[in-house]
Amino acid sequence: MTTGAINQREKEEDDIEDEENYDPTCPTICFPAAEKIRWRREWRSALVVKGLGRKVSYLPLVKRLNFLWGRNGELQISDMKNDCFLVRVRNQKDYEFALEGGSWLLGDTYLIVHRWFKGFNPWKTKVLSTMVWVQLPELPTEFINKEAVMRIAAAIGKPIRVDRATKLGARGKFGRVCES
Template identity: 25%
Template sequence: MERICKPWCFSIIIKLLGKKMSHKYLKRKLALLWKPPKEITLIDLGYDYFIVKYLKEENMIKALQNGLWFVNGFFLSIKKWHPNFVAYEVDETISAIWIRLPELPTKYYDHKILAKIGTKIGRLVKTDV
């Protein structure tokens, strides 16, 4: 099991929420978004899920941690690959969301204040003033 899982250990599972895209188009958009050092390996898992296979851990970490990602305005759900993932059995119960506060007075554009607001909504991932 370890031998067959090892090549996938730096992979991520993605799903574009609210929009279907062809494999070729999504691959091109991800390359523009993440600017990887080598061509992205993108595999269609069915049910609008894809796996992005990386050879290096730092590329996987960049995709997982460097922001909320959007493709053509649609949120890209990302999670670390795990060996028993089956697309048709997925029951998403948690999703990252981006909250905008367009009429918030500018004096409250402070990381501590925004973090306090964010933690009232749920688990805070990131603030962006």
């Protein structure tokens, strides 16, 4: 899809949105669709981060995410209402790694990570899924390899990747896979 087609689609969505939100008793400020599109462009490389079931503190999160995700570029982290954070990732490789690279922990709290989307509201965000590490204990030795563990994991969820020890067959106690 071309940039022109994307901009036209976003303009049409904004027109519909403006009509749906119209309230004659409330003052209205209208922004041209081109401005809204331009303003949203910088957020396309943003991720929404929230602790699963626990509040996460800003400074430890900043330190941890810069260590984990800021390998090739700068991160800009903003705290939001409802214990949400917006993380703007400037480098595409870092963005993909942050989004798909694993299940992320801060201490003993899983971090939920998903793409920012137009109209994001921290009060209305719902957790639909998160990535977690799953151990598959007592597998026969010959099944502790990437191919077998990924196939077994597909029966219980959406396997993302196996850990390094499983890939190398370095440990024989269990196979471990990241699932979504």
